[in-house]
Amino acid sequence: MGQLNTTRNVARADDVYQMLIDAHEGKTKDESDAFNARLILTLINHIGDEAVIAEALSVAEG
Amino acid sequence: MFDDRYTLAYKLYPYEKSADQDLDTPVRHPVVVVGGGPIGVATALDLGQQGIPVLVLDDHEGVGMGSRAICFSKRCLEVADRYGCGTPMVEKGVTWNLGKVFHRDHKVFEFNLLPEDGHKYPAFINLQQPYFESFMIERLRALQAEGAPIQLRGKNRVDAIEVKDDHVVLTVMTPDGPYTVEADWLVAADGANSPLRDKLGLGFTGKVFKDSFLIADIRMKGDVDFPTERWFWFEPSHGEGASMLLHRQPDNVWRVDFQIGWDVDRKEEMKEENIRRRLDAFLKGVEYDMVWSSIYTFQCKRMESFRHGRVFFAGDAAHQVSPFGARGANSGIQDVDNLGWKLGLVISGKAPEALLDSYSAEREHGADENILNSTRSTDFITPKSETSKIFRDAVLALSDKHDFARPFVNSGRLSVPCYYDGLPLNGADDLPGGPARARPGAPCPDVPLGDGFLIERLGARKGAAFQILAVDAEVPETFSAHGLDLEVVKVSAADAPLLRERYLGEARSAVYLIRPDQHVAARWETWDDRAVAQALGRATGHDIGKEQ
Structure with a gap:
C-alpha cells in the first residue's frame, strides 16, 4: 500500500501539542524516553502498513 | 510626595486644582476610572461618547516613555475607529501582515495574518504605545470641546478606597493635599501591579515564567533593507539569546527582543555596551542609535472575578499575559469595548444591573483564551x-x-478577536446555512460597502444603541423594545458581494441583531418582531439570573 500522509491532518495542532507535552510533565528524562518508545510502538500498531512505517522512518531521518 | 514612577514622553494633562477639592461634601460621580493609560482613556472615550459623565484619575500627568506595547490588532483598531481615533493610528503606524519564522540561520516558513481582502483595518499595525495613547487623548480633548462630560485629572493618586453597597469612596492625593470623591461605579485600569487590586486584597493567580527578555528599540542610520515583517528566530546563530524577535515601528525604529535567561545581572545587561554587543553580533556593521531599552519578565495571571460589586477591573489590572501574541493592550481594549455600553445602559436605567455580570463572564472567557494561547507560545x-x-x-x-509540522510551530499566536461562544447574552442562531464566522457572540466581520466599510456603520458611536443589520431582508424602518430604539442598517449583497460569504452563507436573506460593541447578539433568516424583542431582552441582561 504505502503513501504516508504528509499533508496537515491535525485540526487543533496547539491542543494536541499541549497533550503531548503535558504527558511528559513530571517525568525524568529516562521515563520520558521510555514513554516515547511506548508511544511510537502504539502508533506503529495503529498504522499497521509496513510501507507507510518505512516512509515515516525516512521522514524522521531528515 | 509625588515621585513619578516613570518618565513622561508627553505631558498632556498637567495637574490643575479641581472644584471637587474645596468642597466639604464629597462630589458623587457616576463613573470614576482609575488609571490614565490606554485602557482608562479608552473607557473615558466610550462613556463620554455616550454622554455618561466620567472622571479619570491618573497619578502622572501624561503618557509614559518607551514603546512598550507595539502591536495593535485589527479588532483593537476597529474599536478605536468607533471612538473616533482609528484612522490617525493607521496613518502613523506601520502596517504588516507577514511573519517569518527562522531556526538558527535559516527560514522555516512564513505566514500571512490577513489572507483575505475587504477589511477597513489591517491585521496589525506597529505603533509605539506613546503614540497610541496620544491619539486617544487628542480624541478625548476633541470630545471635551464638543461638550462630552469627560474629566481627566493628572497627579491625582488614589490612596484609599472604600467599597459600599451602592457606591465607592476614594481618598485622592494631589499636590494640594488629599480630597475625597465618590463614585457610583469604579473602573480600575491601574495596570499590572494594580494598587487598587492590592488595596481590596484581591488575588491575582497564575504562572510566573522563569526567563528574562531584553528589549532594545533602535533607530537605524542610513538605508536598511529589513522589510516590514515580523521576524522570529529560535536559537539565532547570528545573535545572542535563546530566541529573538525583530519588528519595525514608525520613525525608522526597530524593536529587537532577546530572550536572555532567568539568572541575569539586570544592571550589567542594561549597560549600553552590553546591549550593543548583542545587537552588533546580529546587525554586523549597521549604524544605529539606541532609543529605549528595558528588561522584562512576565507572568500569565488573572483575577478570579473582574467585577466586585461596584468595582470593575480592566486591562492588565485584571489579567496579564506574555507579550508573545500581542494580547495585552489588545485584550484590554476589548474589555473596555465590552464594559462601556453595559455601564451606559445600566446608568441610564435602560438595562438591569445584572447585565454588568456579563462583563465578567465574557471578558474572563477572553482572558482565559489569551492566557492559554500565550502560555502555550511561551512553553514552545x-x-x-x-x-x-x-x-x-x-x-x-x-x-x-514538511508543511504538516508547521501548524505546531508556535512563535506567538497573534491576537484574534474574542468570540463569546455559549455565553448568556447570546440569542437565537436561526439562520440555516449562515456563516460560522458571524454566529451569535462573534465580532462582526467587515465588508466593503461602496465607498466605505460595514464596520463604520455598526456599533454605538454616540449612544449605547443596538442595531438591526438587514441583508436583503424586509424589516421595519424603526423598532423599539425594552425601552430601546434600535437603528436599522439595510444592505444588499447585490451592492456588496462579500456580504454573501460573510453574512448570508447559504441563506437568501439575513436579519442580525448587533450589540453596541459590534458583536452579533442573534440572527434569523427573516424578520420576526417577537423573536427580535426576546433576543434584545436577553442581550441586555433581562434573562440573567432567571430560570431558562
Whole structure:
C-alpha cells in the first residue's frame, strides 16, 4: 500500500501539542524516553502498513 | 510626595486644582476610572461618547516613555475607529501582515495574518504605545470641546478606597493635599501591579515564567533593507539569546527582543555596551542609535472575578499575559469595548444591573483564551524540560521540509478577536446555512460597502444603541423594545458581494441583531418582531439570573 500522509491532518495542532507535552510533565528524562518508545510502538500498531512505517522512518531521518 | 514612577514622553494633562477639592461634601460621580493609560482613556472615550459623565484619575500627568506595547490588532483598531481615533493610528503606524519564522540561520516558513481582502483595518499595525495613547487623548480633548462630560485629572493618586453597597469612596492625593470623591461605579485600569487590586486584597493567580527578555528599540542610520515583517528566530546563530524577535515601528525604529535567561545581572545587561554587543553580533556593521531599552519578565495571571460589586477591573489590572501574541493592550481594549455600553445602559436605567455580570463572564472567557494561547507560545519558545525542548526542536527540524509540522510551530499566536461562544447574552442562531464566522457572540466581520466599510456603520458611536443589520431582508424602518430604539442598517449583497460569504452563507436573506460593541447578539433568516424583542431582552441582561 504505502503513501504516508504528509499533508496537515491535525485540526487543533496547539491542543494536541499541549497533550503531548503535558504527558511528559513530571517525568525524568529516562521515563520520558521510555514513554516515547511506548508511544511510537502504539502508533506503529495503529498504522499497521509496513510501507507507510518505512516512509515515516525516512521522514524522521531528515 | 509625588515621585513619578516613570518618565513622561508627553505631558498632556498637567495637574490643575479641581472644584471637587474645596468642597466639604464629597462630589458623587457616576463613573470614576482609575488609571490614565490606554485602557482608562479608552473607557473615558466610550462613556463620554455616550454622554455618561466620567472622571479619570491618573497619578502622572501624561503618557509614559518607551514603546512598550507595539502591536495593535485589527479588532483593537476597529474599536478605536468607533471612538473616533482609528484612522490617525493607521496613518502613523506601520502596517504588516507577514511573519517569518527562522531556526538558527535559516527560514522555516512564513505566514500571512490577513489572507483575505475587504477589511477597513489591517491585521496589525506597529505603533509605539506613546503614540497610541496620544491619539486617544487628542480624541478625548476633541470630545471635551464638543461638550462630552469627560474629566481627566493628572497627579491625582488614589490612596484609599472604600467599597459600599451602592457606591465607592476614594481618598485622592494631589499636590494640594488629599480630597475625597465618590463614585457610583469604579473602573480600575491601574495596570499590572494594580494598587487598587492590592488595596481590596484581591488575588491575582497564575504562572510566573522563569526567563528574562531584553528589549532594545533602535533607530537605524542610513538605508536598511529589513522589510516590514515580523521576524522570529529560535536559537539565532547570528545573535545572542535563546530566541529573538525583530519588528519595525514608525520613525525608522526597530524593536529587537532577546530572550536572555532567568539568572541575569539586570544592571550589567542594561549597560549600553552590553546591549550593543548583542545587537552588533546580529546587525554586523549597521549604524544605529539606541532609543529605549528595558528588561522584562512576565507572568500569565488573572483575577478570579473582574467585577466586585461596584468595582470593575480592566486591562492588565485584571489579567496579564506574555507579550508573545500581542494580547495585552489588545485584550484590554476589548474589555473596555465590552464594559462601556453595559455601564451606559445600566446608568441610564435602560438595562438591569445584572447585565454588568456579563462583563465578567465574557471578558474572563477572553482572558482565559489569551492566557492559554500565550502560555502555550511561551512553553514552545522557552521549553521547560529537556524532553519538551527535544520535541520543540523536532517540530522545527521537520517544518523546514514538511508543511504538516508547521501548524505546531508556535512563535506567538497573534491576537484574534474574542468570540463569546455559549455565553448568556447570546440569542437565537436561526439562520440555516449562515456563516460560522458571524454566529451569535462573534465580532462582526467587515465588508466593503461602496465607498466605505460595514464596520463604520455598526456599533454605538454616540449612544449605547443596538442595531438591526438587514441583508436583503424586509424589516421595519424603526423598532423599539425594552425601552430601546434600535437603528436599522439595510444592505444588499447585490451592492456588496462579500456580504454573501460573510453574512448570508447559504441563506437568501439575513436579519442580525448587533450589540453596541459590534458583536452579533442573534440572527434569523427573516424578520420576526417577537423573536427580535426576546433576543434584545436577553442581550441586555433581562434573562440573567432567571430560570431558562
